[in-house]
Amino acid sequence: MELKPCVNIRQEWDIVGARQLGREKAKELGFGTVDQARIATAISELARNIYLYAGTGKVYFETIDHLDKKGLKIVAVDEGPGIRDLSQVMQDGYSTSGGLGAGLPGVKRLMDTFEINSEWGEGTEITAVKWVR
């Protein structure tokens, strides 16, 4: 099996590194400029959440190449404190860090599929896919 490309999020600059790699992958797959911006922005939000709330974590990229459709899957994983109330973090404007509270609900709107798994005290895993149209 091919090793999935991954960016370690350890410092603030890694957020930029992750979204640049994501944009490159998106371009290779044939996404248009607007979708490239959507994907890069979504990665930026996910990577920042890792940096802000968990300290460290990883963002994986996986190319999906089926016969009938192609896409990019992004998986953001951390072993941070986890999310206590999932419904709360999916509300627009909710933030515990003084941000705009646009992050997760925004990522959901920018991507085609969005899945979040989080165990309080165990960490968080977010998977999001964008399909090439």
Added chain:
Amino acid sequence: MRIPILKLHNYLLISIQIDLDDQSAIQFQEDLLNKIHKSGATGVVIDLTSVDIIDSFIAKVLGDVVTMSDLMGAKVVLTGIQPAVAMTLIELGIHMQDVQTALDLEQGLIKLRQELEG
């Protein structure tokens, strides 16, 4: 990385041409406010033509710097926001309603002159 801030008469001109990381964005916020203070500029144009991503953090820093400059007495216009960036911002849920914008640097300067000279 420091973003250069140019002075032209009463105006300050900034063209952001790097992929903004959080630290550079915050540094820019501070540099711009100091420059307004030192130069007595009444208008600022921040050109975003070369910026191909604005996430929620950068949007917050930009929105804040507009409000902060306004508090100091300088009007800010953001110019050159790319179509993809505008679409992404709205989908993120960020509307930046109190922020003046213009299509490009030239239109931005015209807008500032209209606002400042009535």
